[in-house]
Amino acid sequence: xxxxxxxxxxxxxxxxxxxxxxxxxxxxxxxxxxxxxxxxxxxxxxxxxxxxxxxxxxxxxxxxxxxxxxxxxxxxxxxxxxxxxxxxxxxxxxxxxxxxxxxxxxxxxxxxxxxxxxxxxxxxxxxxxxxxxxxxxxxxxxxxxxxxxxxxxxxxxxxxxxxxxxxxxxxxxxxxxxxxxxxxxxxxxxxxxxxxxxxxxxxxxxxxxxxxxxxxxxxxxxxx
Numbered sequence: 001x002x003x004x005x006x007x008x009x010x011x012x013x014x015x016x017x018x019x020x021x022x023x024x025x026x027x028x029x030x031x032x033x034x035x036x037x038x039x040x041x042x043x044x045x046x047x048x049x050x051x052x053x054x055x056x057x058x059x060x061x062x063x064x065x066x067x068x069x070x071x072x073x074x075x076x077x078x079x080x081x082x083x084x085x086x087x088x089x090x091x092x093x094x095x096x097x098x099x100x101x102x103x104x105x106x107x108x109x110x111x112x113x114x115x116x117x118x119x120x121x122x123x124x125x126x127x128x129x130x131x132x133x134x135x136x137x138x139x140x141x142x143x144x145x146x147x148x149x150x151x152x153x154x155x156x157x158x159x160x161x162x163x164x165x166x167x168x169x170x171x172x173x174x175x176x177x178x179x180x181x182x183x184x185x186x187x188x189x190x191x192x193x194x195x196x197x198x199x200x201x202x203x204x205x206x207x208x209x210x211x212x213x214x215x216x217x218x219x220x221x222x223x224x
Contacts, residue, residue, distance in 0.1 A: 003191035003214065007140035007167045009094050009117065011052055011074055020045075034060050043067055056080070065089060074098070083108050090114060101125050110134035119169070122146050129158040138162060139188075142169035150174040150195075160185040167191040178202050184209035196221070 013031035017023055019038050023030070026047040032039065033054040040059070043066035052074040053064055058081070064073070065085040072094040084105040086095075092112055096119040109118060110132060118135065119142040120126070129143060141162070145151035155177035159168060165186045171193060178198040183189060183206060192206075192215040200221040207218040 003167050003193060007117065007169075007191070008142075009072060009096075013052060016054075039063055052076070061085065087111055093117065095119070096121070098122050106131040107134065110136070110138075113137060116140065118142070119144070121151075122149070123151065124149060127152045127154045129153060132158045133161075135165075136163050139164050140167045140169070141165060143173065144169060145172035145174075147172065150197075152176075156180065156182045159183065162186050163188070165189050168193070170194040170197075173197050180206040181209060183213075190214055192218075 016031045016033050018033050018035045020041050028047055029050040030045065030048045031052040032042065034056065037059065040063070043063040046069060048067060049069055050072040051064065051067065051070055053060065054076040056064065056075050056078045061078070061080045062085060065088045068088055068090060070089050071091055073089065073092060074096040076098040078097055078100055080103055082104040087108050089112065091114055093114055094117040095109070095115060098121045100120050100123040102125055111134070115137060117140040118138050121142070121144050132141070135141065141159070143151060143153065151173045153173055153175045156175060156179065157177065160182040166188050168183065168189060168191070173195050175197050180198060180202045183192060189210070190213065192213055194215065194217065196217050203215070203218045203221055206213070206215070
């Protein structure tokens with residue numbers, strides 16, 4: 001099993017709902033795409049533990065944050081002014097946000113004690129990830145772009161001193177500060193899945209500091 005299979009929680013939904021009236025029974029897994037106010041009442045679905053929510057505005061977000069039974073939450077296209085309510089999800093272990101925009105209280109993501117896996121993808125308006133500095137409980141962390149647009153990051157400095165981090169995913173990124181040595185401060189880090197975004201000398205330096213780290217570019221920088 002490679003690190004992607006071990007740490008990523010990929011979602012393969014066959015049905016996407018746009019109206020609550022379409023949902024039958026008491027599902028534990030739900031994929032819901034907001035259309036207007038079609039989300040109203042979704043917080044009453046108390047058996048849902050795995051939710052994928054698309055086009056999340058303030059009202060939809062407030063209802064999602066009342067679903068305290070959630071263990072896994074994927075949010076695509078999040079447009080809110082304040083993230084603080086997400087702290088209500090005290091059972092959440094996996095959080096994946098796509099297209100996050102700068103908001104108030106982003107550091108709340110580090111204060112969900114149950115959270116083990118955190119992904120922030122395709123968030124082109126965020127380059128400073130210092131709000132992640134306190135993510136002590138997270139074992140898998142990802143900040144990634146997509147195949148068309150690289151995620152710009154000011155520095156990898158915020159990704160240090162994460163005491164329980166085992167796997168770090170930084171594919172399709174572009175970074176200003178070319179220093180990778182920050183990663184060596186993570187005592188449990190075993191896997192680094194990163195794009196070839198810095199010179200070979202940076203990977204060589206990291207290999208000296210972390211001889212057993214699983215990182216392709218540390219061992220074969222010229223690989224295609």
